[in-house]
Amino acid sequence: xxxxxxxxxxxxxxxxxxxxxxxxxxxxxxxxxxxxxxxxxxxxxxxxxxxxxxxxxxxxxxxxxxxxxxxxxxxxxxxxxxxxxxxxxxxxxxxxxxxxxxxxxxxxxxxxxxxxxxxxxxxxxxxxxxxxxxxxxxxxxxxxxxxxxxxxxxxxxxxxxx
Numbered sequence: 001x002x003x004x005x006x007x008x009x010x011x012x013x014x015x016x017x018x019x020x021x022x023x024x025x026x027x028x029x030x031x032x033x034x035x036x037x038x039x040x041x042x043x044x045x046x047x048x049x050x051x052x053x054x055x056x057x058x059x060x061x062x063x064x065x066x067x068x069x070x071x072x073x074x075x076x077x078x079x080x081x082x083x084x085x086x087x088x089x090x091x092x093x094x095x096x097x098x099x100x101x102x103x104x105x106x107x108x109x110x111x112x113x114x115x116x117x118x119x120x121x122x123x124x125x126x127x128x129x130x131x132x133x134x135x136x137x138x139x140x141x142x143x144x145x146x147x148x149x150x151x152x153x154x155x156x157x158x159x160x161x162x
Contacts, residue, residue, distance in 0.1 A: 002146065005044075007031075010065035012045035012074045014081060017145040024140045026093035028110035030117050030133070031141040032071060033150050034078055034126060038085035042145050043074045049109070050116030067116040075124055089126050090150045090162045091117055092141050094133040110134065130162035 002018035009029060013021060017040035023031050026046065035042030045064065052066040063069040078087060094114035114133045121128055132139065132152045142151040150162040 007044045007046050009046050010048050010062055012043055012064055012070055014041070014043040014074065014077050015145065016041045016081070019145055021143040021145070022141065026139045026141060027095050027097040028093070028108075028113060030067070030091055030093040030113045031139075032067075032074075032117055032121075033090045033141070033143050034071075034075060034087050035089075035143075035145065035148065036078065036082040036085040036087055037148060039082040040145050040148065041078060041082035042143060042148075043078050044141070044143055045070045045074050047071070047113065047117070050112045067113065067120055071117065071120045072124065075126065087126050089121050089128045090130045091121075091128060092132040092139050092150075092152045092162065095138060096134070096136050097138065132160055132162055 004020045004022055005013045005015055007013050007023040021044035023046045029046055029048050032045045047067045047070050048065045051068040055061055094110040096108050096110045137154050140153045152160045
């Protein structure tokens with residue numbers, strides 16, 4: 001019997017088929033799905049910020065909040081739970097929810113999150129098979145580890161399969 005695990009903001013969860021993972025309310029945040037196609041073990045991370053540099057002085061830093069900390073940690077856990085096979089990724093989110101007129105693209109947190117996630121996955125040699133990023137609308141992300149299907153839902157829009 002399958003279980004649907006909900007992943008909150010600044011969190012990640014790892015599970016295996018037949019379970020499902022879901023995260024709701026991806027605005028400028030990014031949902032990162034990383035899974036092993038052979039073992040059907042996968043994880044879903046809901047990161048909020050691209051990097052932790054400005055927060056390193058904090059003693060109780062929440063690792064799952066930051067792309068530069070959450071993704072490598074989740075990958076290590078995935079590797080330990082799925083000994084063989086290659087990890088692949090799908091990503092969604094990174095919307096510009098509150099774009100201000102005249103605001104530089106580099107100041108847009110959604111765009112910075114997209115760039116950080118793509119860069120980190122590239123460094124870890126994890127290919128991105130599909131993505132649904134940018135724009136100005138929030139998304140929800142649904143992962144079925146049995147079928148390896150990843151779906152994105154936006155308000156008043158059809159379900160989009162990655």
